[in-house]
Amino acid sequence: MIEVEWWEFDDAETMAGEVAGDIGFIIEKAIETNGKAELALPGGQTPQPILEVLAKRDFDWSKVRVFPTNERIVDAGSEYSNFEMLERILGPTGATVEPLLDHHQHWSTKEAGQSADARLAGFSWPVDLVWLGMGDDGSTASIFPNVMDDAINAPKARRAIGVTPDPMPADAPVDRVTMTRGALLAAHTMIVTLSGAQKKELLEKAIDDGPLSNVPIGRVLAETEIPIDIYWSAN
């Protein structure tokens, strides 16, 4: 049975302060211990207010490297890019924000996955933090329900693969690259952030179903060997 602790908040703003505080502690400890901090961060809406609070903290940001857990295969500057979002919020701090892809190249989905895999080899595994979000369908990073086998069962050494979602998510109908389950689990600390009653119910069931879960977040969390903190806000 995995070890999870839920932290519940009335609103996204209160949650942002708490999560940013906890991530700040992880960064400080990592810099103190190893002289650097390496963090895998989610895309989507939920992380943005948290990152905005975190960006106001006064670390030696030059020792912090972050990268997205997943990315949309889009041109440089696209509003769909998770890297662009991280760069916009954390770039001004002086942290190094690493893309999973060279967005100036025109990759096939498979090539994009291979390229992301090669880029991820440049980090020190396990990384200090893997932070996950969750979609309405139980997806996490860009591991989607109907097409999750390759990411869930990837060879241990494979950290990223290309993904064609089926169906395509309406809010960003493009192919992706995602960290594999093996890479997502290679972390000193793992947290999940989400909001809304429907997602809470879905995640509780996914955790209860464990390795038999039919949604990606359940299949990923079922294999964790470290305690997981789950931060949830009602809205």
Ligand SMILES: O=C1O[C@H](COP(=O)(O)O)[C@@H](O)[C@H](O)[C@H]1O
């Ligand atoms: O598309 C994505 O969405 C999920 C969930 O995002 P949210 O807006 O519901 O918080 C996110 O975890 C993933 O990294 C992102 O690419």
